[in-house]
């Protein structure tokens with residue numbers, strides 16, 4: 001059978017309710033052109049049994065494996081590659097002796113040695129990548145994320161710029177460099193809301209540059225690039241995109257934030273345009289989101305602001321063993337020890353973190369998951385109710401010691417205003433995909449067998465999804 005290359009662009013959180021009006025306005029030319037030569041569908045997401053939320057790590061694993069959460073083994077946000085019980089799409093390419101290139105797919109950490117490259121997503125615990133020398137690429141992001149939690153200092157900016165200079169040899173374009181001085185100024189001005197957005201916008205440009213360069217070097221038969229910019233912008237700035245859904249109607253503080261959601265889609269559309277330039281016309285192209293997004297007028301988050309945990313301060317207040325490192329994963333922090341470390345120190349830290357209480361109401365500060373070799377924590381919603389908006393005033397107690405909540409968490413922008421929805425997006429084009437103007441409804445789990453079929457690779461009989469089309473000659 002003739003084998004075809006596959007390109008996947010994953011747009012976390014992309015949803016038709018935004019794509020459709022923007023397409024009508026002619027603002028997403030590349031997505032529109034892809035859709036006109038193939039098919040489009042509502043891609044129904046997947047979630048872990050008993051879960052109310054559609055979680056990205058769970059749903060990306062479903063898309064990658066062609067199996068539902070019940071069977072693939074990823075059921076929580078902080079799960080990682082070793083929890084996955086079944087092969088991924090790109091494992092089948094590797095088994096066929098073909099090269100792969102995967103950038104930003106959740107659940108790929110720690111990356112396994114393979115023929116090609118794997119750059120894990122922002123949910124990774126450290127900067128490891130495959131091949132190992134690509135770790136430098138992820139170091140920048142890891143640093144930015146922990147700096148965001150502490151508050152960015154001029155030293156962070158200087159370090160980031162030094163690392164960026166190194167990225168030169170990974171194909172970072174002059175245009176991307178040109179965006180950096182204004183970003184540095186914004187950081188210096190200390191507007192955390194705008195800085196967080198601007199950092200993610202620049203990261204998308206950097207990641208695209210690097211992905212294209214790595215694809216040029218490795219020429220992978222299966223290539224996938226996942227971006228979380230749309231997801232981030234939608235969670236935070238939907239209130240300005242669809243203000244009538246909120247009471248009182250929010251007014252956007254600046255045009256940048258008012259247009260944050262459509263702007264994210266337009267940026268990702270330009271990325272698609274660049275990626276399409278790098279593949280041949282007979283490449284199978286899939287654009288997919290793991291879940292959709294919808295307004296959340298009454299956020300389940302507590303108070304008017306969202307807080308992120310500060311790993312270093314938490315570890316220090318808990319008198320954690322110096323060898324234990326805390327790694328932020330979205331809202332969570334994973335504490336782990338280097339291999340061969342003292343397991344009792346980690347268990348002690350878990351117990352201490354479980355015991356942290358808010359002095360005002362005696363409620364636990366954290367939700368704690370004790371895993372095999374790591375302790376994962378998140379701010380407890382019930383506990384945070386006592387803190388509300390006044391982070392500086394609340395006091396946390398642990399083993400007779402006290403500290404201000406503001407020492408352990410950092411206020412980072414306003415509460416989210418949109419949340420994941422079941423109806424994601426799929427646009428598919430290439431040989432074997434019929435042109436269809438009517439929008440189909442498919443399941444995320446169907447995508448893996450569909451891509452394998454279209455690419456001319458064998459489909460394992462035990463996949464739960466079904467191929468949507470047959471292989472074209």
Ligand SMILES: [Zn+2]
Pocket residue numbers: 013056231232235420
């Ligand atoms: Zn999200």
